[in-house]
Every structure is written in C-alpha cells, then in structure tokens.
Amino acid sequence: MIIKYFELDKLNSIRFNFHLIYGNNEGIKEDIIKNTYLKNFDGELLKYDEHEILGNKDEFLSSLLTKSLFENSKLIIVSRGSDKLTSLIAEVLENEITDIKIIIKCSNLEKKSKLRNLFEKDKKIICTPVYEDDARSLNSVINIFLRDQKLSLSQEIKNILIERSKGDRINLKNELLKLKNLSVSKNKLSIDDVIKLSNLAENYSVFELSDNYLAKNSKKVSNILNENNYSSEDCILIIRTILNKSKRLLKIRNEVDNNANIDQVISSFKPPIFWKEKDIVKKQAQSWSTDEVKEIIFKVNYLEALVKKNSANSMLFVSNFVSNY
Numbered sequence: 001m002i003i004k005y006f007e008l009d010k011l012n013s014i015r016f017n018f019h020l021i022y023g024n025n026e027g028i029k030e031d032i033i034k035n036t037y038l039k040n041f042d043g044e045l046l047k048y049d050e051h052e053i054l055g056n057k058d059e060f061l062s063s064l065l066t067k068s069l070f071e072n073s074k075l076i077i078v079s080r081g082s083d084k085l086t087s088l089i090a091e092v093l094e095n096e097i098t099d100i101k102i103i104i105k106c107s108n109l110e111k112k113s114k115l116r117n118l119f120e121k122d123k124k125i126i127c128t129p130v131y132e133d134d135a136r137s138l139n140s141v142i143n144i145f146l147r148d149q150k151l152s153l154s155q156e157i158k159n160i161l162i163e164r165s166k167g168d169r170i171n172l173k174n175e176l177l178k179l180k181n182l183s184v185s186k187n188k189l190s191i192d193d194v195i196k197l198s199n200l201a202e203n204y205s206v207f208e209l210s211d212n213y214l215a216k217n218s219k220k221v222s223n224i225l226n227e228n229n230y231s232s233e234d235c236i237l238i239i240r241t242i243l244n245k246s247k248r249l250l251k252i253r254n255e256v257d258n259n260a261n262i263d264q265v266i267s268s269f270k271p272p273i274f275w276k277e278k279d280i281v282k283k284q285a286q287s288w289s290t291d292e293v294k295e296i297i298f299k300v301n302y303l304e305a306l307v308k309k310n311s312a313n314s315m316l317f318v319s320n321f322v323s324n325y
Helices: 005-013 026-038 048-053 055-063 083-095 112-121 135-147 155-165 169-183 191-197 208-212 218-227 232-257 263-267 274-289 290-310 311-323
Strands: 018-022 045-049 074-079 099-106 124-128
Touching: 005 026, 005 124, 018 026, 018 083, 018 208, 026 074, 026 099, 026 169, 045 048, 048 055, 048 074, 048 083, 048 208, 055 083, 083 112, 112 124, 135 155, 135 169, 155 191, 169 191, 208 218, 208 232, 208 274, 218 311, 232 263, 232 274, 232 290, 232 311, 263 274, 290 311
Parallel strands: 018 099, 018 124, 045 074, 074 099
Antiparallel strands: none
C-alpha cells in the first residue's frame, strides 16, 4: 500500500509491521523515522544493514517469530535495502508478528523492482516514495522551524536559503540552526547575515570536486571552483584526493578491460564502493580509457610537486588542471 509523505498521519489507523521508504531524499527519510517512529518510542531500537540480515537470515527470522513475555516492543531500521530482501519479507508476512515495526530504507527503486511491487500491492505493508524537495516543501521546513523556535525571517531570506539548499533539507536545517544561534545575540537578521553565515552553495567538498573532475562534469567543476575560495592546504587535499580516486579508477578500468561487466566490477570492488558513489564511479570508468587514467596519475604527481614549490599560485595550478581535460 502506498502512503505518501504528506499522508503519514493515516498510519495511526492502519495495522502494519513493515514500512518501505525509498528514494534519494535522505532528509525526508530522517524526518519520517524521527517524527513518526522515534518520537515518544520507549522500546528496543535495532539498526542493521541489509547484508547483516541476509548473512544471518535464520537468526533474524527467529528473533522476529519468538517473543519473550518480558520483551518490549521493537523498532528495526534496515539501511541500504534492495530486492534481495523480497523473499525474506514475504516469508515473514506468512507468520504473525506482534509489537515489531520494521523500516526498510532504500535508494530509488525502479517500477519493475520486486521489493517495490510487493509493498505497493500488499495492503498489509506500507511504502512511501521520497523524492527531491521542491521549493514548496523546503519553504514548509523553514516555516515549521521558525514556528517551533519562535523566530521570523523575511520571505526574501527564505528564498535565499531555499536556493542555496540545492534541494537538500538536511543542508537547509543545518543553516537554520546557525541562524538560530546567531539570533541569540542579534534580534533581527539581515540578508547580509544570511549570506555571510550560510555556506550551502559555497561549501562544496573536496570529494565532490574530485568526483566531478573524474566524471568529466565540466559545468559542475566550474561551478564548484567559482563558489569556493580554496586555501593552499585545500589544494594539496584536492590533489591527493584526485590521486587516490584515480588509482581506484585505474583498478576498475583494468578489470573492465578484461571483458568484465562494469556494473559487476563496481559492485564487487574491494574495498566496497558506497552505494551513493556507484553512479558517478560508473560514469568515471566510462569517461576514460585505462591509458588516460595512467596519464592522469602521472600528471597529478607532477602537479603536487609544482604546488609544493609554489604555494602562492597553488589554486591557479589546480584550477587550470581540473578545468582542462
């Protein structure tokens, strides 16, 4: 059964054990868990990754189906879920479990996903898709925060915060907390205060710059460079991050060259590639040949030596490097 984010108050009148939350909006996932499940919860909270459950399937099933008289209610949160959980959930649904809620968090699931189809069609379990926040939902987040904190901001300031949040309510909430702290010593916040304090658009991580360089996202690279004021220490970190990621990319390219499937190589790579990185790593592997990656590694080593000899121009050297493929 599909219950949309704005319909979650319906959960109070529905009996269910499983709730699938899928999509790329991690902020809404956090809000659902915090406000719908953790608020006033005094039972036992358990957190797992999917691989932990699948690796101990029998033990996990046993813990669900056997209950002590002295046991409190349980809330189980499963991260990084996928279609691999479908048969396990179907098996649990055949049995009666009580006083247990299981939340499964997944990234975006395609329409043909077995897990998504199971949750959409079965009226005894719930699924909620969470998509990127739009301006309206982010404005609502701001208004709720201001109401709870008894603060006020002009709509112009709200619009600046929304624009700079890049559709991410987690970033938005972090900046609202900064404004709250500033309001302790300053009664009225101005646009200049917000621009100086808010670093949502400016504080791109070094990892994001490195990833987009290797993915040949030239527009994104240019935007990151324009929004930041990197120090000479940052430049060394950028160089070494590109170098480390290039070495990983070389290993991936070598395996792909041996007639291996690129998705399989990325999925089985050691150390494991975090699920959020997989799409951009795939794009990187498709953007360069093995020989080109070797050349990048050679050039990055030369760039580091150059920057160390002339730190005053370090950002100029790095900027020229990442802007030219």
